Amino acid sequence: MSTIELRHIIIEHLSKIDDPSFLNAIKTIVESKISSEMYELSQFQMDRINSARNDLKNGRLISDDELQNEISQRLGEK
16 A cells, blocks of 8 residues: 555544544644654764664674574573
């Protein structure tokens, strides 16, 4: 389903809702998505991103399957 089709379906459904608190909640969600403000990262977040980029650059990677196996093994040990 395309974005345009989804948008039309949502608009159609919203037009049938009369609950003000629900509509306000949806309004808040929509406004947060279209906000033009930039999200500012903390220094901790920037450090984590830079660390991850460095890991990627240096080939320190693990596949999702390997990670899932490692998690399963660690959980199985307890």
